[in-house]
Amino acid sequence: MKTHVDRDLCDNHGQCVFAAPEVFSFDDDDYLLYTEEAGDELQEKVAKAAAVCPVRAITFTGGSLAAGA
Amino acid sequence: MTGPRMTGPLTSGPLTSATGPGIIVVGASLAGVRAARALRERGYGGRLTLVGDERHPPYDRPPLSKEFLTGPADAERFGLPLDGLEADWVLGRAAERLDPRRLVVALDDGTEMPCEGLVIATGSRARPWVADAPRRGVHTLRGLDDARALGAALAGGGPLLIAGAGFVGTEIAAAARAADVPVTLVDKAARPWIGRFGAEAAAFVERLHRDAGVDLRCGTRVEALTGDGDGDDRVTGAELSDGTSVAAGTVVVALGAVPSTGWLAGSGLALDQGVRVDAYCRALRTDGTHVPGIVAAGDVARWPHPWVPGRGLTLGHWSNAVEQAEVAARTLLFPQEPTAYRPVPSFWSDQYGVKFRSVGLPELADTVEVREQSTERRRLDLAYYRDGALVGALTANRAARTASYQAQLAAALALAPDGPLPGRQAATS
Ligand SMILES: Cc1cc2nc3c(=O)[nH]c(=O)nc-3n(C[C@H](O)[C@H](O)[C@H](O)COP(=O)(O)OP(=O)(O)OC[C@H]3O[C@@H](n4cnc5c(N)ncnc54)[C@H](O)[C@@H]3O)c2cc1C
Numbered sequence: 001m002k003t004h005v006d007r008d009l010c011d012n013h014g015q016c017v018f019a020a021p022e023v024f025s026f027d028d029d030d031y032l033l034y035t036e037e038a039g040d041e042l043q044e045k046v047a048k049a050a051a052v053c054p055v056r057a058i059t060f061t062g063g064s065l066a067a068g069a
Numbered sequence: 070m071t072g073p074r075m076t077g078p079l080t081s082g083p084l085t086s087a088t089g090p091g092i093i094v095v096g097a098s099l100a101g102v103r104a105a106r107a108l109r110e111r112g113y114g115g116r117l118t119l120v121g122d123e124r125h126p127p128y129d130r131p132p133l134s135k136e137f138l139t140g141p142a143d144a145e146r147f148g149l150p151l152d153g154l155e156a157d158w159v160l161g162r163a164a165e166r167l168d169p170r171r172l173v174v175a176l177d178d179g180t181e182m183p184c185e186g187l188v189i190a191t192g193s194r195a196r197p198w199v200a201d202a203p204r205r206g207v208h209t210l211r212g213l214d215d216a217r218a219l220g221a222a223l224a225g226g227g228p229l230l231i232a233g234a235g236f237v238g239t240e241i242a243a244a245a246r247a248a249d250v251p252v253t254l255v256d257k258a259a260r261p262w263i264g265r266f267g268a269e270a271a272a273f274v275e276r277l278h279r280d281a282g283v284d285l286r287c288g289t290r291v292e293a294l295t296g297d298g299d300g301d302d303r304v305t306g307a308e309l310s311d312g313t314s315v316a317a318g319t320v321v322v323a324l325g326a327v328p329s330t331g332w333l334a335g336s337g338l339a340l341d342q343g344v345r346v347d348a349y350c351r352a353l354r355t356d357g358t359h360v361p362g363i364v365a366a367g368d369v370a371r372w373p374h375p376w377v378p379g380r381g382l383t384l385g386h387w388s389n390a391v392e393q394a395e396v397a398a399r400t401l402l403f404p405q406e407p408t409a410y411r412p413v414p415s416f417w418s419d420q421y422g423v424k425f426r427s428v429g430l431p432e433l434a435d436t437v438e439v440r441e442q443s444t445e446r447r448r449l450d451l452a453y454y455r456d457g458a459l460v461g462a463l464t465a466n467r468a469a470r471t472a473s474y475q476a477q478l479a480a481a482l483a484l485a486p487d488g489p490l491p492g493r494q495a496a497t498s
């Protein structure tokens with residue numbers, strides 16, 4: 001599956017890091033890092049991350065839970 | 070939704086009948102919309118009605134005390150996504166009464182709406198100023214209309230007096246300063262945020278506001294609001310309990326929020342500064358038993374956290390509304406196999422370009438460890454302990470640290486999902 005964060009929207013809230021630490025993290029300057037390509041077993045966590053992002057910056061494709069899939 | 074119909078509470082399995090009265094969500098905001106979404110995502114195909122007393126389509130509140138106040142007023146940007154909900158909307162109408170036995174909600178226009186399942190998501194309201202007040206220039210901030218009115222007043226230049234230096238009060242102060250509006254911020258506590266986060270955090274917050282030129286008056290309260298009396302009845306300022314007076318063209322009363330439970334009075338549900346629910350978000354009666362078919366979520370719900378059993382707590386945080394709504398929806402659909410709500414609470418606050426993040430329940434702490442505190446670099450890292458175990462954290466511009474505290478707290482909760490507090494776990498094992 002593929003994950004994408006819209007950097008124009010992302011406001012560094014960090015909810016995605018709480019929900020899916022395997023995919024999202026912060027560096028020491030509060031910059032959000034994430035893995036674009038993740039195994040399908042992480043789908044549910046990424047879906048959770050997308051759902052709890054307060055500014056809806058996260059989209060993902062490729063898994064069965066993907067929006068519009 | 071009119072006409073008599075035999076209804077009863079949901080007892081098992083997802084409700085899929087297209088003909089029954091279906092599920093009603095009262096409160097069409099964050100928790101209500103998220104509950105509706107979760108119902109659909111989990112296969113609920115029946116009728117779904119959202120009732121809300123605001124006439125606006127649902128929107129997010131956090132921007133209202135931040136960029137929206139003095140920035141561009143593009144409210145569309147924070148409307149909640151509603152695609153795929155396939156719901157009936159009853160907006161601009163308030164629920165006035167609930168009969169939990171028959172599962173009937175009565176609206177303020179006299180309509181009676183029967184249902185098979187009910188989500189209570191009426192949130193909270195700004196605590197009003199109860200003493201006499203001039204008719205013009207005195208504001209509270211909870212909804213879009215409030216934010217528009219306050220934003221227009223601030224565009225007029227102020228000066229602004231804010232009663233209450235909690236999250237909303239301090240954020241409004243920061244937004245006003247960004248627009249160069251003179252601000253006096255008054256709080257009865259010795260420092261802003263001190264009650265919840267302690268002296269170290271409070272000193273940091275205080276410094277931010279003083280550096281930005283806020284006239285911060287702590288340890289004193291607003292005793293009376295004064296007006297020009299003649300005709301216009303506009304606010305002119307306030308008298309404080311320390312004997313001083315402050316001139317102001319605009320006043321914001323930011324004294325916290327009160328859960329909206331008025332419509333549930335007399336229903337037999339247990340009300341205690343919120344609707345009491347059990348760990349599965351099921352509404353409780355005054356005798357402590359739960360009511361079939363009724364759940365509550367968001368700011369309005371008082372729920373038992375494993376670390377705060379008994380009376381439990383209410384949380385006025387965005388992520389709580391989102392996560393609790395999801396659990397409540399699941400309970401409603403699958404009452405035989407409900408999952409308990411056991412989150413690590415979290416919230417954020419933005420002021421002066423500093424992002425505060427809090428996880429856990431710092432208010433439970435007996436000890437605060439200062440790991441980093443730099444007003445120059447605008448960074449803060451405070452860990453909160455009780456009986457030697459981590460119970461919460463507050464950081465400023467330290468996102469990675471917040472995430473690691475969150476992970477620690479989540480692990481502690483996973484280890485002892487029914488409590489007690491982590492420190493007590495260590496003590497008893
Ligand atoms: C100005 C402001 C800034 C905030 N900033 C942050 C932040 O930075 N971070 C954070 O974590 N949280 C923040 N919050 C808190 C967050 O917005 C709330 O926790 C969240 O809105 C709760 O959602 P809710 O749906 O439970 O309640 P609400 O959003 O209060 O929605 C309840 C809805 O029900 C309606 N209603 C009430 N009674 C009735 C009735 N009888 N019949 C019909 N409808 C009714 C209300 O009008 C409202 O539309 C902020 C809140 C405010 C007001």
Ligand code: SF4
Pocket residue numbers: 005009010011012013014015016017024032052053054055056057058
């Ligand atoms: S939750 Fe959303 S806003 Fe926050 S860091 Fe993740 S992507 Fe950015």
